[in-house]
Amino acid sequence: LSAQPHTFQWPIRVYWEDTDAGGIVFYANYLKFFERARTEWLRHLGVQQHALKQETGGMFVVVHTDMRYLLPARLDDVLCVTARIREMGGSRLVLEQQAFSEGKQLLCEGQISIAWVNSATMSPTRMPATLRQVLLASLDTDEPT
Amino acid sequence: LSAQPHTFQWPIRVYWEDTDAGGIVFYANYLKFFERARTEWLRHLGVQQHALKQETGGMFVVVHTDMRYLLPARLDDVLCVTARIREMGGSRLVLEQQAFSEGKQLLCEGQISIAWVNSATMSPTRMPATLRQVLLASLDTDEPT
Amino acid sequence: LSAQPHTFQWPIRVYWEDTDAGGIVFYANYLKFFERARTEWLRHLGVQQHALKQETGGMFVVVHTDMRYLLPARLDDVLCVTARIREMGGSRLVLEQQAFSEGKQLLCEGQISIAWVNSATMSPTRMPATLRQVLLASLDTDEPT
Amino acid sequence: LSAQPHTFQWPIRVYWEDTDAGGIVFYANYLKFFERARTEWLRHLGVQQHALKQETGGMFVVVHTDMRYLLPARLDDVLCVTARIREMGGSRLVLEQQAFSEGKQLLCEGQISIAWVNSATMSPTRMPATLRQVLLASLDTDEPT
Numbered sequence: 001l002s003a004q005p006h007t008f009q010w011p012i013r014v015y016w017e018d019t020d021a022g023g024i025v026f027y028a029n030y031l032k033f034f035e036r037a038r039t040e041w042l043r044h045l046g047v048q049q050h051a052l053k054q055e056t057g058g059m060f061v062v063v064h065t066d067m068r069y070l071l072p073a074r075l076d077d078v079l080c081v082t083a084r085i086r087e088m089g090g091s092r093l094v095l096e097q098q099a100f101s102e103g104k105q106l107l108c109e110g111q112i113s114i115a116w117v118n119s120a121t122m123s124p125t126r127m128p129a130t131l132r133q134v135l136l137a138s139l140d141t142d143e144p145t
Numbered sequence: 146l147s148a149q150p151h152t153f154q155w156p157i158r159v160y161w162e163d164t165d166a167g168g169i170v171f172y173a174n175y176l177k178f179f180e181r182a183r184t185e186w187l188r189h190l191g192v193q194q195h196a197l198k199q200e201t202g203g204m205f206v207v208v209h210t211d212m213r214y215l216l217p218a219r220l221d222d223v224l225c226v227t228a229r230i231r232e233m234g235g236s237r238l239v240l241e242q243q244a245f246s247e248g249k250q251l252l253c254e255g256q257i258s259i260a261w262v263n264s265a266t267m268s269p270t271r272m273p274a275t276l277r278q279v280l281l282a283s284l285d286t287d288e289p290t
Numbered sequence: 291l292s293a294q295p296h297t298f299q300w301p302i303r304v305y306w307e308d309t310d311a312g313g314i315v316f317y318a319n320y321l322k323f324f325e326r327a328r329t330e331w332l333r334h335l336g337v338q339q340h341a342l343k344q345e346t347g348g349m350f351v352v353v354h355t356d357m358r359y360l361l362p363a364r365l366d367d368v369l370c371v372t373a374r375i376r377e378m379g380g381s382r383l384v385l386e387q388q389a390f391s392e393g394k395q396l397l398c399e400g401q402i403s404i405a406w407v408n409s410a411t412m413s414p415t416r417m418p419a420t421l422r423q424v425l426l427a428s429l430d431t432d433e434p435t
Numbered sequence: 436l437s438a439q440p441h442t443f444q445w446p447i448r449v450y451w452e453d454t455d456a457g458g459i460v461f462y463a464n465y466l467k468f469f470e471r472a473r474t475e476w477l478r479h480l481g482v483q484q485h486a487l488k489q490e491t492g493g494m495f496v497v498v499h500t501d502m503r504y505l506l507p508a509r510l511d512d513v514l515c516v517t518a519r520i521r522e523m524g525g526s527r528l529v530l531e532q533q534a535f536s537e538g539k540q541l542l543c544e545g546q547i548s549i550a551w552v553n554s555a556t557m558s559p560t561r562m563p564a565t566l567r568q569v570l571l572a573s574l575d576t577d578e579p580t
């Protein structure tokens with residue numbers, strides 16, 4: 001996994017709960033793995049989603065996911081899941097995410113679009129300025145995280 | 146399955162999402178199956194949990210589960226899940242639930258205790274009178290449902 | 291929901307297990323809902339996946355999902371989930387699926403690509419002739435299911 | 436959390452996937468959290484469940500769970516989940532497990548019984564000698580893990 005600038009990495013262990021009767025990780029669970037990595041990426045930037053929801057009444061919701069499942073993962077495997085901003089608008093963020101095996105094989109990749117919404121009305125609204133600044137600042141950093 | 150008085154029955158199909166790499170239904174998922182049957186039992190009695198939460202600010206939370214896993218279920222199986230009141234207090238309900246195979250074998254059984262709480266404070270509170278009446282009335286009915 | 295030819299419909303109830311702290315259905319769960327509808331569509335055509343795996347050693351795996359989340363669903367809602375073949379190859383099937391609210395609003399839609407694989411090696415292989423015939427025959431039927 | 440001898444501890448972060456529309460961790464998910472901690476406890480002792488299944492044809496299945504849910508956990512919380520052997524037989528193990536908040540409050544506790552079975556027949560069988568030795572040795576250690 002060549003360390004790309006701006007690419008956050010998060011290790012995820014495969015447990016029984018993640019597998020299905022095919023003996024492999026159930027494909028829907030990669031959406032959970034990707035979300036855990038996005039959450040940890042935001043936390044790494046200083047963004048706590050629960051606190052932010054309490055303070056601003058807003059939250060991110062997922063509006064589009066495009067996922068490709070390439071190779072299977074199995075019980076006890078450790079995956080490396082990445083997250084990287086691909087596009088950023090006033091109320092929307094497109095992330096590029098990948099899951100690699102310990103042997104650096106690409107298992108799954110996807111683009112995830114998230115929108116900032118008013119959590120009461122669920123309608124898209126402009127991200128708070130502080131959140132926006134933190135995200136933009138992360139794009140200017142060259143150091144791999 | 147001998148039709149017992151007061152015993153509600155609900156069919157549940159096993160999908161890929163329910164299985165694990167052992168080739169069988171993941172044990173934690175029986176808690177979901179039992180909850181689906183409890184929800185449908187309440188709906189059958191005329192109780193809509195989402196509407197009730199909106200109206201009364203209260204909701205049921207699960208406080209104790211005691212589950213025995215006897216025989217495995219597999220992909221494509223149809224289970225029959227039952228629900229029956231075992232004990233009833235002012236703010237608490239103990240249910241007896243079982244899951245049977247199509248061949249009437251007992252796969253899993255459990256006792257589930259649920260408490261009525263104020264959904265803002267999460268503290269136990271007396272069930273609304275109408276809810277209580279509906280539950281008590283269900284105990285007086287002899288007809289199997 | 292205008293009844294389209296070749297479009298299978300399956301009702302799905304939203305339970306507590308399906309929701310998240312945003313008060314709505316957790317987006318990853320639509321992949322489960324879509325799979326339940328695909329499974330029931332196959333069952334409706336006479337295809338039992340577990341039996342087929344035992345007989346042929348093959349199974350469907352999901353290789354690509356493209357999902358758009360438009361409107362939220364909530365606890366106790368009943369969704370209508372559809373499934374329809376969009377493309378069909380020798381070892382691959384692309385399905386178009388949608389989830390509607392009771393008020394016929396489109397909540398979520400997606401394209402799901404599934405490949406027939408040898409379940410031991412996980413490599414794509416040609417679908418069994420009988421499976422292929424059943425799928426092709428379903429395309430010739432004009433009656434809505 | 437006073438460090439008890441023989442008590443293994445494992446941190447678990449709460450993500451969106453773990454919560455429900457009540458705004459708290461969905462109770463069934465504590466079974467997953469407890470299993471993750473058991474798996475890491477076994478790994479800490481040198482036991483890899485997937486490798487062991489491949490070598491011996493055996494695996495652990497959960498046969499009984501008795502869980503008490505005391506206080507709610509919320510999005511972004513970090514729980515400390517413990518695991519400790521309570522009883523050990525030839526083919527069965529009873530574990531005592533607890534989940535604590537960061538403020539050391541007990542949120543959930545349970546007893547989990549697991550049985551070693553032949554994974555083809557699912558019938559209980561004596562644990563492999565090496566597995567048994569590792570588990571017994573862990574009981575003789577006084578150092579907290």
